Ligand SMILES: CC/C=C\C/C=C\C[C@@H](O)/C=C/C=C/C=C\[C@@H](O)CCCC(=O)O
């Protein structure tokens with residue numbers, strides 16, 4: 056992928072905030088469901104940093120710009136849009152006003168494309184209620200530019216305000232604090248403000264037939280009415296998670312913490328949009344067993360949203376820290392054994408990701424080189440799990456949580472509201488622990504730039520795995536001529552985490568025979584299971600055994616849910632099974648238009664339909 060004109064400071068952005076920086080964003084947009092576009096204007100407060108600069112450089116992708124105005128003189132300003140470079144979009148250069156004292160307000164009038172990669176438009180049929188359309192955004196990593204002209208780099212943090220016009224029978228939500236709403240006939244204008252500076256990738260919008268339920272003193276959950284009661288039950292522990300996170304990280308600065316449960320096509324388990332975390336409905340297990348994803352998104356309120364990776368080559372600073380804090384929340388809400396069990400279970404996902412990428416792949420490094428590489432192509436569990444493993448290792452090097460957690464608080468306090476890179480973290484760590492001789496043993500180069508699995512795996516408490524390992528061994532070694540040694544009584548007291556681990560380990564082993572698959576199905580009654588993590592592993596166990604009975608349920612499920620964590624591996628498993636490969640490709644082609652952009656983009660590559 057070409058990389059001409061992209062910034063030397065951020066290989067995923069054309070912008071040059073070191074010369075001229077955006078300092079505030081005001082969005083005045085109308086949502087047009089008929090044309091599937093947003094149109095209106097964005098007003099940018101701009102500050103000249105480099106006295107010799109003559110133009111503001113922005114990122115734009117498939118935007119139709121009608122005019123650019125200097126808000127102070129109302130004079131039109133010249134602008135140039137470069138030829139787009141595939142998924143990076145275009146460089147938008149706007150001449151700076153001749154007058155002014157190095158600060159300006161520039162209004163850009165535009166509309167975006169119906170194919171904007173940062174938005175998904177759903178027809179009523181694709182929603183739970185079947186009556187109203189639905190719109191939601193996903194800007195991380197670099198899709199904000201497909202919805203507004205901006206400096207689409209996490210190095211730039213701004214406050215933002217928005218006035219959104221939409222059909223009056225729909226609710227508009229954003230990653231901001233809502234203020235007044237004015238209804239006028241068939242339309243209404245909703246107003247929002249976000250006073251905590253944040254990067255453009257955290258701007259978020261959702262418009263749909265939504266209801267809310269209060270789930271805590273600073274939290275509501277939002278969803279379509281068909282699932283709102285299930286959502287209120289599933290996420291009832293949110294305030295407890297939030298308070299626990301504050302004990303670890305310090306005050307929550309964003310005001311409210313709402314959750315929006317999206318339609319099943321949403322590509323991720325959660326997205327940490329400030330004030331309004333987006334989550335997938337695949338978390339609705341009915342027993343709150345998947346609420347750790349909410350703990351993850353809550354942790355992002357500090358790691359990622361308050362302290363932000365300066366560009367996505369340092370994505371591990373967002374995600375590795377967040378997984379590390381998520382597990383500290385889990386330890387306080389359950390036990391340190393559960394914290395370690397979680398880390399131990401996810402090791403197998405890290406192993407699978409490293410095997411898939413190739414153990415010498417540069418994308419298995421903690422700090423990656425994204426020149427000419429789109430972040431969506433670089434995304435994997437590596438920054439999450441290799442990142443948290445590194446932090447867990449550092450915690451042990453300095454003597455454990457009693458030493459490391461005060462450091463963590465100091466780190467948050469020092470870098471809050473800033474965008475940093477790995478060197479900033481390394482220097483801060485080495486200065487804070489300068490008196491600890493043990494830190495001299497840290498091989499930073501291997502941890503940060505080595506490929507493959509982490510150089511050290513912490514000695515996790517695996518007591519919660521022992522019983523499952525025994526059951527797994529009995530089941531796998533069972534001679535089918537005899538009665539199955541594993542009975543319902545052995546598994547009925549297993550927690551969801553243990554069942555997920557057990558199935559993950561069975562999947563990691565040799566393919567099962569048909570009798571064993573049928574016995575497993577009888578033991579766990581998978582057709583009735585609501586836990587998406589259990590269902591995902593059960594389908595993979597069947598596909599790995601080339602069990603034809605698992606093909607149709609797999610195709611049905613990946614046409615219902617869009618979560619990449621499930622859809623990509625299942626499509627890869629179908630593709631790897633030559634006999635059903637064409638069925639998988641056909642199914643993708645039939646359904647790709649109802650997928651989020653990032654899912655269709657990545658699965659198309661997984662199926663070798665695009666390079
Ligand atoms: C080294 C990777 C560099 C950059 C990747 C950054 C963004 C990739 C883009 O595809 C967006 C990712 C958004 C992820 C959102 C939520 C995840 O934390 C959870 C994903 C797993 C799940 O579904 O639970």
Ligand SMILES: [Zn+2]
Nearest residue numbers: 351355374377
């Ligand atoms: Zn995350």
